[in-house]
Amino acid sequence: MSKHPIGIFDSGVGGTSIWKEIHQLLPKENTIYLADSNNAPYGPKGKEAIIELSIKNTEYLLKKSCKLIVVACNTATTNAIDYLRKTYNVPFIGIEPAIKPAALQTKTNAIGILATKGTLSSALFSKTSGLFASNINVVEQVGEGIVELIESGKLYSHEMKSLLKIYLQPMIDANIDYLVLGCTHYPYLMPLLIDLLPNHVKIIDSGEAVARQTRTVLKQHNLLNSQVLNTKNDFFTNGNPDVMQSLLHGKFNVDYLGF
Structure with missing residues (x-):
């Protein structure tokens, strides 16, 4: 399990700001980032719709064998994380304004x-x-x-x-x-x-605090990855991959996801 990736999702590309903090603090960890840009922003949507979108994102990341999920979206955290924690048997890290x-x-x-x-x-x-x-x-x-x-x-x-x-x-x-x-x-x-x-x-902003909390929870569950070689950082979006590429300065591949 410790070699399994950390899953991160957001309503779009913004959560890459959180990913950068996590990657800097935990460079040995494999990560999968999911941008639901097709439905961004989540803010104007009602609570039920936000929960449904968060379920969809979570289940996609769980199919990728993620060991922990970071809800890198303030709106999804404040509206859906309680439901996610009650429903799925993995640790969740949320975000709220500092x-x-x-x-x-x-x-x-x-x-x-x-x-x-x-x-x-x-x-x-x-x-x-x-x-x-x-x-x-x-x-x-x-x-x-x-x-x-x-x-x-x-x-x-x-x-x-x-x-x-x-x-x-x-x-x-x-x-x-x-x-x-x-x-x-x-x-x-x-x-x-x-x-x-x-x-x-x-x-x-909350980025550094979220990264530290991610490390703490991984330690608590004995899930820190000790393998140094061949770490992978995968990025998926159902929006325009070029926008995420620009924020990542072209250092990683971004795959289009049609869902």
Whole structure:
């Protein structure tokens, strides 16, 4: 089992930001990444639809003998991971916006959260926000249109910059000092965000924490791979393979998956 791959899925290419952190921390691990770009973004979809899509992705990865599955999608985590954990007999690692560190470290008593509608409206987000951010000003913004632009290869486009200016202005006006990224697509916006935000604003995403948790759970289940040679990293998408290739800088093959 230890030689079996880690499975990772997202509503699209954004979860490759999580894959990069896992691969950097655990280079001996075999991985399979599944991008359900044909159904991106998950955010506007209802809970039942998100669970159905998460089931489809999970079962595909289980057929590939994955030993652990990372739900590299905030919306799928907040809406479907409880169901997945109850239904399938493999460990699942989920993702949620890093509200806690932002809320604990803010000096201006104001933080911004850029996320999808599905994440911001979820019960898990509400619970986490209530636990750690009830006494501070939390400026929430649905990143409508961002995932679609990234999935269509328009990451650094004029449209993207214009959209981000609109979304960030209320946060700047509120004097936030932390911006929490609540979607795995959003770390790829980092150069734009740094350019648009005041210098004192720190940007937080969940990638490193997810990689560390993945390592912890693999250790707990005695599933760490000790084999050094011939590790494989396979990427599948039902969208445009070129978009994922560009984010991976052409270092890995990306196969089209017609489902």
